[in-house]
Amino acid sequence: MNLTRTRWRSAALAAAVAAIAAEADRAWARTLAEWDAAPGTPAEHDLAALVADAPDGFEWRVVDAALDLLTCPACAAPLGSGERGCGPCDLADGNRYAARETDRPGVPPGNEHAVRVAWSVARHPxxxxxxxxxxxxxxxxxxxxxxxxxxxxAQAYRRLIDGLTDAEVERVSSLDDLLR
Structure with a gap:
């Protein structure tokens, strides 16, 4: 998984991002095996393109891994990660949310959607x-x-974040820090 950021807001955020990236890598490896495609081959690229074109047939971690393997024809960034206004990236970024979300065992319903959205925003701030x-x-x-x-x-956190200065928005490192 391509993690282009080198600095994270907190160690907890870095750990969560790394864990999800590892899960996406494992999900992609399983998908490659299921489709009999080897890493680094044209078959892998073709599978990534198929996943990007039909994200509703795959789990979201597989879709995110596939998008990372594709290059945007307009901006040359990994597909879906370019600046806002790049047509192919905007389309791919929006389409990623058609992928399946299956809540992990032991988490409340809707948790997986929250993980997915926060992960995407953190990766492409x-x-x-x-x-x-x-x-x-x-x-x-x-x-x-x-x-x-x-x-x-969530609404209380939003109000607190909206009340921060621009510098504080960049500096705050945890929900506890925000509440202080």
Whole structure:
């Protein structure tokens, strides 16, 4: 999995991102085996293109791994990760949400969607407003651990983030830090 960022908001965020990236790598390896495609071959590229064209037939980690293997024809970034306004990247980024989301065992319903959205925002922060990035990055370690905030909690976090200065948005490193 291509993790282009080298600096993360916190160690907890870095750990969650690394764990999800490893899961995506394993999911892609299983998909390659199921489709009898070897890594680094034209068959792998063809499979990645098939997954990108029909994301609703695959789990989201497989779709994200496939997009990382494809190059955007317009901006040359991994498909779906280019700047907003790049047509092919915008389309691929939107289509990634057609992929299947199966909640992991022992997590509340909807947790997997929260993980998926926060993961995507954390990996591609340049595609989102800074306050949205802040919220998703602060929440990812929690939702990945299986804790899903209530609507009231999420709204309270949002109000707090909206009240931060631009510098504080960049500096805050955890939900506890935000609450302080």
């Amino acid at each position: 340049h595609r989102h407003p800074p306050r949205a990035v802040c919220g998703m990055e602060l929440g990812l370690p929690e939702v990945y651990a299986g804790r899903l905030p209530t609507t009231a909690q």
